[in-house]
Amino acid sequence: LQLALLRGDAACARALLDAGAEAGAALEGLLALHVAVAAAALPEDTGVSDALECVELLLEHGEAAGAPDDHGRLPLHLAAAAALEDAAGVLLAAHEAEGDASLAEALSHADREGNTPLHVAAYAPAAGVLKLLLEKVAPPAADAEGDASTHVLLRANKAGHTPLHLASIAGCDECRAALASAPGAAGAADTKDTLGRTPAECAAACPKGR
Numbered sequence: 001l002q003l004a005l006l007r008g009d010a011a012c013a014r015a016l017l018d019a020g021a022e023a024g025a026a027l028e029g030l031l032a033l034h035v036a037v038a039a040a041a042l043p044e045d046t047g048v049s050d051a052l053e054c055v056e057l058l059l060e061h062g063e064a065a066g067a068p069d070d071h072g073r074l075p076l077h078l079a080a081a082a083a084l085e086d087a088a089g090v091l092l093a094a095h096e097a098e099g100d101a102s103l104a105e106a107l108s109h110a111d112r113e114g115n116t117p118l119h120v121a122a123y124a125p126a127a128g129v130l131k132l133l134l135e136k137v138a139p140p141a142a143d144a145e146g147d148a149s150t151h152v153l154l155r156a157n158k159a160g161h162t163p164l165h166l167a168s169i170a171g172c173d174e175c176r177a178a179l180a181s182a183p184g185a186a187g188a189a190d191t192k193d194t195l196g197r198t199p200a201e202c203a204a205a206c207p208k209g210r
Contacts, residue, residue: 002027005035008042010050010057017061029070033063037075037091041082052086065094066102072111080117080133083126092136103136107152114157122163122179125172130163130179140184151184160193161202168203176203 001021004012017023023032030038036058040051055075059065068074076095079088095103110116115123118137121130140151156162164185167175176199179185192198197205 001025001032002035005032005051005054005058006039008039008049008051008054010053013054014057017057023058023061023063026070031063031067031069033058033065033067033075034069034073034078037078037084037087038082040084040087041078052090055087055090059090059094065091065098066106066109068109068111072109074106074109074117076106076109076117077111077115077120080121080126080129081124083121083124083129085126085128085132088129088132092132096136100138104138107133107137108155110155110157114155114159116152116155116163118152118163119157119161119166122172122175123166123170125167125170125175127172127174127178130167130175134178134182137182137184140186153179153182153184154188154191156191156193160195162188162191162199164188164199165191165193165197165202168199169206171203171206 001013001016001023004016027035033055036051036054040055065075076088076091079091095106107118108116118133121133137152154162164176164179167179179188189199
């Protein structure tokens with residue numbers, strides 16, 4: 001099954017699943033859905049043809065979009081890293097179908113480095129995927145103490161970087177603009193990483209201009 005997914009061979013993958021193939025087995029720490037998403041990022045000349053169909057097929061067969069790999073990454077993290085808008089859209093739809101809680105968990109799920117899919121998309125940079133994610137981000141709501149600082153757009157990874165920091169480091173103006181104007185981003189421009197730098201200071205230090 002894993003080989004069929006790597007090749008983007010949806011017909012073969014379907015036949016194997018219908019015959020009872022175990023989709024839960026990991027390949028180098030990646031679950032089947034992660035493998036299918038990763039295959040979608042391979043160049044067309046590698047022969048991969050139906051990788052997105054494989055993603056949809058696995059979801060149809062009950063594979064969980066919210067299952068993390070050995071590094072704590074969801075399939076959505078991989079789609080963001082590779083700027084796979086179609087795959088990200090399919091995965092977001094799967095989370096939405098499972099309910100608001102599943103979608104919120106996916107958007108806020110952090111990998112071992114503390115990066116949510118928003119962090120990954122901002123740094124890739126993958127502006128198209130980032131905008132898809134931002135469309136699904138719930139407006140900020142203060143907690144019982146009246147603190148809205150835990151909003152997903154203000155969450156920092158282990159280096160103290162919010163998504164806006166990473167978009168600034170990547171030099172992606174489109175990503176920075178999308179993040180800065182998103183509901184819940186108030187105060188993001190003033191947050192500081194572990195080195196005491198704001199997003200603007202990160203942009204000045206890393207002028208990649210992507």
